[in-house]
Amino acid sequence: MNDPGSHLALPAIDYAYLEETLLQLLAIPSPVGLTDAAVRYTAGRLEALGIPYEITRRGAIRATLRGQASQPARAVVAHLDTLGAMVRALKPNGRLEIVPIGHWSARFAEGGRLTVFTDHGQVRGTCLPLKTSGHAFGDEVDAQPVGWEQVEVRVDLPATCRGDLLAAGLEVGDWIAFDPQPEIQPGGYINARYLDDKAAVAALLTACKAVRDHRLVLPVDVHPLLTITEEIGSGASAALHGEIAEMVSLDISIAAEGQNTSEHAATICMQDMSGPFDYHLTHKLIALAHAHGIPHRRDIFRYYRSDSAAAVEAGNDIRTALIGFGGDASHAQERTHRDALEALTRLVVAYMTSEPVARRDCRSMGSLDGFTEQLCPGDMAVPSTPLPAPETFLGDPAPEGEAQKR
Known part of the structure; x- marks a missing residue:
C-alpha cells in the first residue's frame, strides 16, 4: 500500500489514561435513554x-481533529450507551417486573445488583429469579425457565405490596442500570459489564490523546463520534457530517468457539449480519496492522450489527468498516485484556494518520477517473483447461444416452 501513514512509527500509547478513562466511564450508568451523564x-x-x-439535541458527540485537508473527511465512532432495563410493572408482592433495554439474556441479569432511577431519586436492588431459595422451593429452583418474565427486582425497601412501591416513588418506566462490577487483574485481564462499548470509547479517547500529545499530522479531518443509541439499533444514523466519506466503528469483537477473534488482539471484521464492510477500507486497515506490527485477527460475526x-441504512453514502477489541462473553459478564485495548488504540492512531482510501471521495459523485479497483484484469485466474468453443455448446449433438449440455 502506497500510504505515508503505513510506514511511520506509531507513538507510545498512554495506557494509564486509557484505564483511568475506562474505570470512570464504567462508574457512570448509561443505559440507552439515560446517557446525559x-x-x-x-x-x-x-x-x-x-x-x-x-x-446533538439528544447527546451524540461530534468532535473534530483538523487535518491537512478538510475532505474527504473520516469518522471514528464508538458508543456511550449500554444495555439496561426498565420497570414494566409494580407487582402485588412488592417487587418489580422488568423488561430489557437492548438485546440481552435474562440469564445474565440474575443475581445482578442494580440501581432503579426514579423521578425523584435512586433505589438499590437485586434482580432475582421468581423462585430463588432452595430452602423454600427445592428442585424447582433449577427447573424454572430463563426469561425476563422469570425474574423480578427486589428493592432494598420495606415493600411488601404495590402500594409500598408507589409510596417510595417507584413507577412504571423507571430506568434500571446494573452494576458494572469492574475488576482489573495484574496480568492484564479486565472483567466488567459494559466493556461494550466503554472500553472502545476509552481507546478512542486515548488515540485522540496520542494525536494531541505527539502533534501528529493528519492527512484529512478526523471526526471522533460518540453515539448514544447503538444498543437499540439507531446509533450513528445521525450526527455525521455531509463531507464524511469513511467511517470506522469501534466495538467489542466476539471471542467465542467458532470465531477467529482473540482477547489479545484487535479484530478487523469482514462482515456482520448487515453484510460485508467496504472492501478498500477494510483491506486498508489490514495493511496498516501488518505494517505496524499490530496484533490482529480477521473475523465474521453472524449475530451482530454496529x-x-x-449509518448506511440512514442513507449515508460512506465507506464503512468495523474494528474492535477481542472480548469474551459479550452482553454478559464481559472480559478483555490490555493487549486487545492497546492493539485497537494503535490501529486507530495508524488509521487517523494514514491517507484516505481515495481522494476522489471528497465528492459524492464523480466520473470513473480516480475510482477504486478491486480486481485487476491481470489478477483474474485463468482456467487450467480451456473452455470449449461457443459453437460446441450450441451445435454439437450430445453423445447418445447423455443429456445435451446447455
Missing part, C-alpha cells in the same frame, strides 16, 4: 485534550 463526562475529556466538539449499519 456519560455525554457530559466525555465532553469534559475532550475539552481537557483541547479537542472541539458539538453535541454503528456502521445504522
Whole structure:
C-alpha cells in the first residue's frame, strides 16, 4: 500500500489514561435513554485534550481533529450507551417486573445488583429469579425457565405490596442500570459489564490523546463520534457530517468457539449480519496492522450489527468498516485484556494518520477517473483447461444416452 501513514512509527500509547478513562466511564450508568451523564463526562475529556466538539439535541458527540485537508473527511465512532432495563410493572408482592433495554439474556441479569432511577431519586436492588431459595422451593429452583418474565427486582425497601412501591416513588418506566462490577487483574485481564462499548470509547479517547500529545499530522479531518443509541439499533444514523466519506466503528469483537477473534488482539471484521464492510477500507486497515506490527485477527460475526449499519441504512453514502477489541462473553459478564485495548488504540492512531482510501471521495459523485479497483484484469485466474468453443455448446449433438449440455 502506497500510504505515508503505513510506514511511520506509531507513538507510545498512554495506557494509564486509557484505564483511568475506562474505570470512570464504567462508574457512570448509561443505559440507552439515560446517557446525559456519560455525554457530559466525555465532553469534559475532550475539552481537557483541547479537542472541539458539538453535541446533538439528544447527546451524540461530534468532535473534530483538523487535518491537512478538510475532505474527504473520516469518522471514528464508538458508543456511550449500554444495555439496561426498565420497570414494566409494580407487582402485588412488592417487587418489580422488568423488561430489557437492548438485546440481552435474562440469564445474565440474575443475581445482578442494580440501581432503579426514579423521578425523584435512586433505589438499590437485586434482580432475582421468581423462585430463588432452595430452602423454600427445592428442585424447582433449577427447573424454572430463563426469561425476563422469570425474574423480578427486589428493592432494598420495606415493600411488601404495590402500594409500598408507589409510596417510595417507584413507577412504571423507571430506568434500571446494573452494576458494572469492574475488576482489573495484574496480568492484564479486565472483567466488567459494559466493556461494550466503554472500553472502545476509552481507546478512542486515548488515540485522540496520542494525536494531541505527539502533534501528529493528519492527512484529512478526523471526526471522533460518540453515539448514544447503538444498543437499540439507531446509533450513528445521525450526527455525521455531509463531507464524511469513511467511517470506522469501534466495538467489542466476539471471542467465542467458532470465531477467529482473540482477547489479545484487535479484530478487523469482514462482515456482520448487515453484510460485508467496504472492501478498500477494510483491506486498508489490514495493511496498516501488518505494517505496524499490530496484533490482529480477521473475523465474521453472524449475530451482530454496529454503528456502521445504522449509518448506511440512514442513507449515508460512506465507506464503512468495523474494528474492535477481542472480548469474551459479550452482553454478559464481559472480559478483555490490555493487549486487545492497546492493539485497537494503535490501529486507530495508524488509521487517523494514514491517507484516505481515495481522494476522489471528497465528492459524492464523480466520473470513473480516480475510482477504486478491486480486481485487476491481470489478477483474474485463468482456467487450467480451456473452455470449449461457443459453437460446441450450441451445435454439437450430445453423445447418445447423455443429456445435451446447455
